[in-house]
Amino acid sequence: MHPRRSAQEVLLCDLCETVPLQSHCELCNINLCVNCAVKHLSDSSKRHKVVPFLHRKSTNYHKCPDHADKHCEIYCEKCGVPVCSTCALFGKHKGHDVSDILEKFSAKTESLQKDLEELETRIYPRYKEMASNVETEKAELETKYGKLTTDADEQGEILHREITAIVNRQKSAIAEMKTKHLDALNKNTEEITQKMAELKQIMSDLKSILKLNDVSLTSTYKSRNSQFRTLPPKVRVTLPSFSPQKINKDQLNEMFGSLSPLSINTEHGDTMKSAEAVSSPPVKPLLDEPRVTATINTGYNFLLGVSCLSEDQVWTRGQLNNTMKLLNLQSKLLTSIQTKSGNWPTDIAVTRDGDLVYTDHSNNTVNLIKNKQIQTVITLQGWRPRFVCCTAGNDLLVIMISDDLKQSKVVRYSGSTEKQSIQFDDQGRPLYSSGGNTKYLSENKNLDICVADYTARAVVVVNQSGKLRFRYTGHPSNTEQSFGLFSLFRYTGHPSNTKQSFNPRGITTDSQSHILTADFDNHRIHILDQDGQFLRYIHCHLDSPLGLCVDIRDNLFVAEFDTAKVKKIQYL
Template sequence: MLHPRRSAQDVLLCDSCQIVPLQSHCELCNINICTNCVGKHLLDSSRKHRVIPFKEKSSNPNYSECPKHANKHCELYCEECDVPVCSTCVLDEHRGHILCDVLKNVSSKTEVIQNDLEELECRIYPLFEQMASGVQTEKNEIKINYGKLTTATDQQGEIWHREITTIVNQRKAYIVEMETKHMAALDKSTDEITHVFTELKQIILNLKALLESNDISLISTYESRNNEFRKLPHKVRVTLPSFSPQIINTDQLREMFGCLSSLSINKEEHDYTMKSAEAVSSHPVKPMKSREAVSSPLVKPMQSPEAVSSLPVKLIKSPEAVTPVPVNPLLDEPRVTATIDIGYEVLTPVRNVSCLSENEVWICGNNNCMKLLDLQGKLLTSIRTKSGYWPWDITVTRDGDVLYTDPYNKTVNLVKNKQIQSVITLQGWRPRNVCITSSDDLLVTMDSDDGKQSKVIRYSGSTETQTIQFDDKGRPLYSPERYSSNKYISENRNLDICVSDWKAGAVVVVNQSGKLRFRYNGHPSNINELFCPVGITTDSQSHILTSEIKNYRIHILNQDGQFLRYIHCDLYTPWGLCVDIKDNLFVAGCTSQKVIKIQYIQSQC
């Protein structure tokens, strides 16, 4: 075709406007366009055009050779059979089929390829990359968590080794003690025999001398002592002790050591449905965010063993094995958020308080009635003890039922639907204070009927599973106290067992196996003051809180017994303590017939 203005030159025109000579070529659309039309052509954002200078365009398309006809190229495309064909094929088996230029089909397929490439590069590949990164992160977390399980197992092993060493040393010490007593008895017998033997030798010499003597007076006055020596001294007869080792039941030993739940590995579908290239081709592809800013819908991080109930490790838990709680700072100025007027009879002490919720508390004092009150002091329900005596202590179970101790008939009782059932009955011991542990066990402080011994017993249901009474050197952990045995008890979040020992002037803390961790005897600066701890409780931060009736204040300690600060309260003789699920502190005033609610930890935003 001749350009209208340049008849002497053959010029190729733009396929779009058919006026201006072409300068460019779109490989995707397989068309030639001029500079003016390039901009318009690129406005179509539904396709990813590839515009190149026309000079770079390949002038000779590389047609494929026909597999059926020699020396023929497939320049056409059969849309019905979806195959490229040559001109001879059209006259044979493709006669009457819908045909098009193979370059047109190539252009269409090029667009599909371009879209697939775009989807792979911009959508699919980044997601798989995120998956790979997430799996690697998950593997790192798994290594850490399994390391914690190994550490917990090692710690349990160390505790068992210490226990076995202690038992062996105790047995050996007892053997030495028995041997010493045995040898002392034999030594005493030997001394007696030696004394008599020496005397006999002297008497024999004297008699021989007397026979050789002519002294009539000595012979006539001789008196025989043979009867005295015919009675032999007592023979020391000792039954030697023996050692009877118990047969080790390996299966039972493994169960006692602790168990691991079985590992469960399942596959599940990702909760992300990826749209096809056709469904997204009409929308521009947004750039992917960085890994830090994107929460991949394909990767679900594995929860740690501490947070998954399917991996309960029944070992002695270390603080690291407990689900971490965000640390909220203590308030500089704790504040009273509620005051509950108990309404008990005048001069009746209110000694104990236990939270049913953040708005309801159970209380009891020196009468036989336990009351459930709201924050306004409204009586919601009341329960009288089964024996008619006043309860020594109360606590609320996970199911919302009430447990109380009755030292007068030596029982621990459960109140369920207002029905009272004795779950533990003691002989020779009186139950005093009680708490529920994180594993739903009971910890009960008690003293002997003669008031000479005190101990802590752990119960699983009504079965005694642990006794805590002596330290490693055989000394009592808790002071004996017959008539006013106040030893409030609480389990800390790190599974330590905390007891306030009023008579000893100490908070006594042992670990889960009953080994003494520390004693807190009051603030170090107040060495001349009498420390009288009564109520005790612990919170989600593993703080230990104990009430001191002498100075009307609450001591706050960390889990290692370090003093943190006081809470000064207006109640005269603060006594019983408890915290709710939001770490609000409830304090029962023994002589004020009131319970106050105190916020002492900064609320989490």
């Protein structure tokens, strides 16, 4: 027994060794006085658990299997097991490197707690989300496959009795594909559910080990977290489509149409980063003071939008002007193209191939410009296309409003084929405001879909599946603040110093998954992280910022409405 622990002496603090102890840290297994307890808790690198000394947990030492009267109070570094003093000095562990069992116990306890926290807060929720997404996909099968069946029925009604047999064969093929699709999803669900059950058991075992406070169990624990960071394979299914043909009685089998094959592919599951990797600093930190590196005069009366073709070339569009202009950083006009209808474009975007896309609300079309030739790829009925963006997968995301101005939605297209429609949340409530034509959108690096909803005065962000992640309605305070290194700089040059409510217009994202949105009335840009947390403002003497885009090097281009200028800003 330590001399300071004898019955004849007052028990003293393990750290200062001068003041009587009052507390005990169960994580580090040390005794503390009042002052040392405060200093100990100030160490934020660990999740210390300081309790009154009399309420401390007793440490359960394992009895030595070779010496019944001895407890294993020493840790053999070579063998990785607790041993008694006799084994360490004279037995089979003689000459091995040893260490204090309580220090090893403390480190392992902390490791167990970290594993449990990661499983509970990060890994298990991802499995749960995957299972929910598969269930959602299964719930939508009836509607999607029902549409295929309806298409086949409509074509069959035109051909009447002569094609009854063909219609039945098509229905049978659809039903078979649906069964295969459902079987694949059920198999995926079973695999995820099995893994979730394993995770629950591991978490339960870890809680039991921590509760028992058993040195042997704690010391011999082997983490399996790395095994579960690689998520289960995800089933990716391409739905078949029905392609009707004009009726030709001599070639009914050929002309009726055909279903594309059902494609069921299993993708390798993503490997989640460890908690340490997730918390690592960004590759490109924000600059303390963003700066304007170029200014482009567009020549419009009022500038509405900008889209990057490269680091030094941008497409622009103006109000009440049917000409889209490609300009360089020196304001030189490189190319100009007029819309097919003669009306001004509602929005523009550049594809991954460098082609220009524009929406036209006058004839409800989405158009692609390739080699200066305009091709209409989407024509809508009952809906009006508004703003558009191109995704990392080379799809088009189009935000549109209904003809009666009562509904809004985001639709994903692959070419001219609709792949996804996003309109309501899980409770059936509209995600986006009704009415109002101004809703910009962008896809984030993490595949979230970000919409700046001007009428709702909010940025609405959903994940790739269309589930609501968060709404950002502006920073709580309209006064400039300082956030450590990311201090906010003031702009006093604009005629009005009065802060208005949040008024989001243009929106874009960068390689760091930052979300940037233009606060039109307050003449500034809001920067958010991918989870909707406010990081800072960009001012740079902006005047009514509207359209935004980011190039491949994360330079921000801002279209100013009143000045009709595009400002190139370095902020990372």
